[in-house]
Amino acid sequence: MKRATLKTISDESGFSITTVSRALAGYDDVNEQTRQRIIEIAQRLGYQPNLTARHLRSKHTNTIGMVIPLTAHYSDLFFMELLSGVGQQAAQHGYDLLLSAQVPGEEELSAYRRMVDGSRVDGMVLARVRRHDARIDYLKGTAQPYVVFGHSGDDDYPYIDVDGEKGIRQMVHHFADYGHRRIALIAPPDELAFAAPRVAGYWAALEELGLPRDPALVVTGDLSMDSGAAAAERLLSLPDPPTAIMACNDQMALGAMAAITTRGLRVGRDVAVSGFDDIPAAASASPPLTTIRQPIYQIGQRLAQTLIRLIHGETVDNLHVLLEPELVIRASSGEPRSG
Amino acid sequence: MKRATLKTISDESGFSITTVSRALAGYDDVNEQTRQRIIEIAQRLGYQPNLTARHLRSKHTNTIGMVIPLTAHYSDLFFMELLSGVGQQAAQHGYDLLLSAQVPGEEELSAYRRMVDGSRVDGMVLARVRRHDARIDYLKGTAQPYVVFGHSGDDDYPYIDVDGEKGIRQMVHHFADYGHRRIALIAPPDELAFAAPRVAGYWAALEELGLPRDPALVVTGDLSMDSGAAAAERLLSLPDPPTAIMACNDQMALGAMAAITTRGLRVGRDVAVSGFDDIPAAASASPPLTTIRQPIYQIGQRLAQTLIRLIHGETVDNLHVLLEPELVIRASSGEPRSG
DNA sequence: TTGTAGGCGTTATCAT
């Protein structure tokens, strides 16, 4: 049995396609009897409008697009959480999500082009911004609304972000308060937009505290647990190893903790550790991980809300939202050190 | 500047829309010079085919649909992991994912109808099957291909599942080997399809072992950590409390562990605990959680592969895949008990 | 090798 269309109902009811369309759409210039009859037939036939056709005609799709890195699974929980937040608010407003998993690079960009220029979505949500991000350059040359999680400093586009510079600065102070003087940083890959402010926050804090500036104490990871472990290895092998290690995300912090333990040292006592994000694994790690909280789910919700306002052409009060970081102190940062 | 269409290029080049279309589509009945010229113009104009129009015309969308429970975020990691697996393989084959977040119920079903009858997707992936699942009934009455994670026993549809009955049975035996005789089960909500086999496996194992059948040792949870904690509370308050608690997913097991600890008991020594799924938190819990592994990501990949074969009308060797459960024994199940 | 014409299913405009 073929799918019912307006034409099917038109044939069945004897009314024109136009009238059927209008009756179903709730226009008030349709005889009430006619409408009832048409609705009845539509239901009997299980009519469901062909959304593809509707979208072609009406120029909008009630769909939000998102391209996610192909690596994202448990190893990159962050993205899934963001997705949930966006999806929740999208659904709330009657929007669906169109997802494309891509490895960052050429193909990724063409996924954006397919979605946007291909008219498949009404707007895009971006995350994991890179320093000079081709995707943003592309979107800027487009009429398409978009919102971004993260920002690169001087560039101008609608974003929401947690103040990473401030967060890291506060964390350095936290460790300094506990008596640490050799504080290391496991930095994010250079090309990610949030790398710069976080590293800047680190140096700024050392400056404020009058601590020496030692480049050997900054090691770059790739956000994975493994890279965090490797970085910690390297740091602990230094002639004058750090007593505190700050990682720029929780995954790497967890990796560092594992490496420390493997080395026979105790996290929180011999070496203090902190992360960034506050993923669920952070709280349940042992010892529980001190970190800087990013309310990712809520940020996702807010991104969706903002985007939908933008799509509807409504005004948005603040297109550059910078959230206060929130330090979550747990056992991995240890106790204040004597002496 | 308006978006370029075939017509734009047609006007610009002087060739008809047809020729432009065929040139771009790579037909070989186009003069090579003509093609070059057309391609050049298309690139200059940044032409991107309107996929909505193409879909309307061609009757397929290269898109896989999935409806996810609105609650899914960190609290329901399972779904995100499945999603990643599906998305990975989908991308591999040039498919995108259309997601709709919905609370189970009426609205949820109409999300399926929008996707399927609305011609927005070529196939659907289902998970969290319920006992008499209206979604499956609906899809059966449709020409749309679909695949399911989980199965309800007697019902017939394409699925992949882990043998939960066997898994639970083996776990009961594991605890019995360790010397436990009071083994409790925290069961999933009755309406979920995977509840029945797991509970059946529990009773079957007791039978095999000649252990007494005590209904008080089976408590139903709702898959959340909190419900796991509540269930454990109840079990430990029994006059003759269990010495081992098996939860039907890891979240509930973690909740149970928390409750046990709160009560001043030691997990693995006073009370053994096991879960189901092997989410990442299981390995990093303290003590690490004994559980039954479901390779969710891989299952997601396989679901996508199967679905895409179905969509392409290719043959699929096995539409009912039942995977062997894999017990992962960790510290939460303790040591063999003396006496 | 190229062009004409029709249609996918919907909505909007304009008559009647």
Added chain:
DNA sequence: ATGATAACGCCTACAA
């Protein structure tokens, strides 16, 4: 109150 007609952008017989 209802209907004929066109258009969204694309693809594909069929003609020339």
